[in-house]
Amino acid sequence: MSENAKKDYLCEAVPPFTIATAMEEASRCLLCLDAPCSQDCPAGTNPGDFIRAIRFRNFKGAAEIIRTNNVLGGICARVCPYEVLCEEACSRTGIDKPIQIGRLQRFATDYEKASGFEPLEKVEATKEKVAMIGSGPASLTCGAELAQKGYAVTIFEEKAIPGGVLSYGVVPARLPQYIVDEEIELVKSLGVDIVCNTKIGKDKSIEDLKNDGYKAFFIGAGIQAPKMLNIPGTDLDGVTNAVEYLGSAKPSNGKIEPGSKVVVIGGGDVAMDCATTSRQIGSEKTMILYRRTREEAPAHKIEMSYVEELGVHMHYGFTPEEIVGKDGKVVAIKGKGFRDDSMIQLECDKVIFAIGQQPDDSVKSIADIKFSPKNTIVADEEEDCKTDVPYIFAGGDIVNGGKTVVQAVAVGKTAAESIEAYLSKEAK
Amino acid sequence: MNKRKHADLSVDFLGFKCENPFMLSSSPVAANYEMCSKFLEAGGGGVVFKTIGTYIPDECSPRFDHVRKEGxxxxxxxxxxxxxxxxxxxxxxxxxxxxxxxxxxxxxxxIMGSNEEDWTKLAKDVTEAGADIIECNFSCPQMTQENMGSDVGANIELIEKFTKATLAGTDVPIMLKMTPNIELMEVPATAAIKAGGHAIAAINTIKAITHIDLDQMTALPVVNGKSSVSGYSGAAAKPIALRFIANMKQDPFLKDIPISGIGGIETWEDCAEFISLGCTNLQFTTSVMQYGFRVVEDMISGLSIWMEEKGYKSIDDFCGKALNNIVPAEDLERDFKVYPKIDYDKCVGCGRCYISCFDGAHQAITWDAENRKVEIDEDKCVGCQLCLHVCPVADCITPGKVVFKPEDQFGLGSEAKYVEGGPNKRDIIVGQYDE
Incomplete structure (x- = not known):
């Protein structure tokens, strides 16, 4: 059994830096003039400056740089695909290997918390009321940015716990819940109100909120409906999906029935998270069924290696054909070659679909705005997050169909600026 | 996003209200308008413009070298x-x-002249050009002419003569930059102040040979087969600078004379250390030569955050605060020892503490080869804590329990044992180690 496999479900996979090891890593940094790392951070977290601050033992200053640019800096430090963002851009790669930017960012934000340092100052809410719909990373960032500009922000969340994908999706090995909780507390400490168990479009409507005095809206509702394949056997007992599986495992600290022999279908990070979870909460055997090759899998290779170290069996090149049942329960899954005529049959008692998510039909009840044929909201999140209704803005997975947390942070910042511009214009 | 409001770093230096004490020192980094301007734009509180003389020196090439340790x-x-x-x-x-x-x-x-007329003329001209303060360079160790540079700083007669000559040409305050290539800086500094100088800048660079090129059998840098002794600076100079400054600040005559601290300043912590010894102005060059003017950004940010957390409202609040705690060696308490404590959860079993204790201290650590486990032998341990300094793991070895030595500690006719926490138990401050 590999070293990783021994790790508990709640234990963070990558150990933290100490001051000494962080200094060693920061000393490896070339402190480039143009800091390509900073240029490649979608959220503008500015690694060039915060690594330099660490290099000059200004650890709290490093945290200040991170937080002023990215309020969810401790979360991003853990879940960002840095190997394709800041670290890919790192000049040190030309000598040996990139600076471990994510871990340094985590060091700075951990140091901030351990020392009780508060880099951001709360601003009194003297401006208009703004509502965020959904409490994932896009809404949290947008809300925090607007609160810092003096707006009165309330986030409405349909579930019992805020955080969206952060609380219900990403596995604790990558993102422990206490980190999510701490950063949500940080957002709240800036004056953002979070109201849970309230689904906009069902419990309350945009019209209700307008009557309550809200002048602008940001929809960052995410996408939760699992994609399924239209094959025989999907209604059998033991067939589930990533949203359901991960979303019940994390809030219960892993206290769910893992399945004894588990097959995960898919090749993305979410599929890897499902496989990791099942192993860590006690599956006897976990297998991944993915139709293309390892090289083509969209999951980050670090995550795939981690899953492989956990002893997960990877079956590449097969597409599911039928889930076989007995007495209403899953007993096996059959697959056929995606590019040839190979056949495979895997004995299992649990099948988890992790082939992506899509918006469900209920999103249309949130607001009467323009949707794409795929049920995503039509808005330009790179530019201004505007929908076809002037006071409604949208961004994150509900617009882009599903991207990264750091992309959601970037969008949250864009939306906040756009909302500020809109409300300042209206106020005149 | 809104940063916290930063502490007030402003400081009065010789009557000039500086927004912060961070200045370029007189050196290659402050050689023209463009450089000084870029540094001031980056946040610096001022500059010490590179020494102006009455002639243009002929420089050698190459002219720098640097020392490494473990890469x-x-x-x-x-x-x-x-x-x-x-x-x-x-x-x-x-x-x-x-x-x-x-x-x-x-x-x-x-400024730097070679005779009294030079000093007076230079002082007059730079005052007219806008100098708020003049720094007399009595200390550059690589001058090629007599009666210039560190020759002056080691010669009381020249110090007095040139200080007076400078004062004759200006009405702005003057500061004398001293050489560390002497034993006691109090002597030349006192002479300079008695001659009318207003402040001391310390230290200039230390005369040094950094490396020998073993193929060419000469020192570095090699200038067509030859090299010279010249000034050494950077992190290695800081402890020497702090010593000279503390000595001057504890001198009854000099204690209230403003000092501009110089020597290996790179981080905000370095800055805080110089201020804690009484400096109200800080100068640096080597860190800028290595990293650029941007080093000042983290000095401003880091020092502000620290001051705010410590509750220091201004630089004055902690300026000189460490001086009372730096005492002659004979005044240190010597009736106790602090044992090191090993955290076995953190220990990686490298044995470095064992090696250093055996070969460099008191053979007070035992090594269990089979289990790669070290243990402290309290009978032999003298509490020197060398083990703590060599341990590569953060917080693995820390200061542990304090014991008082028996009154008859050399065992002359007594069986007294070390008594933990007694007989005269009191709080012992054992120091902090953060890595």
């Missing part, structure tokens, strides 16, 4: 440059432009 560069830096190599009038133009464009920043101008 870490710039532990110390050697430099052979002399005074400004810009024409006199051009320098005066730079000064006028700097004062015009940055009226609120402190413009200190370093």
């Amino acid at each position: 870490q560069p710039f532990l110390g830096f050697k430099n052979m440059e002399q005074i400004s190599d810009h024409p006199y009038e051009e320098n005066m133009h730079f000064l006028r432009q700097l004062k015009k464009d940055y009226p609120t920043k402190c413009l200190i101008v370093s």
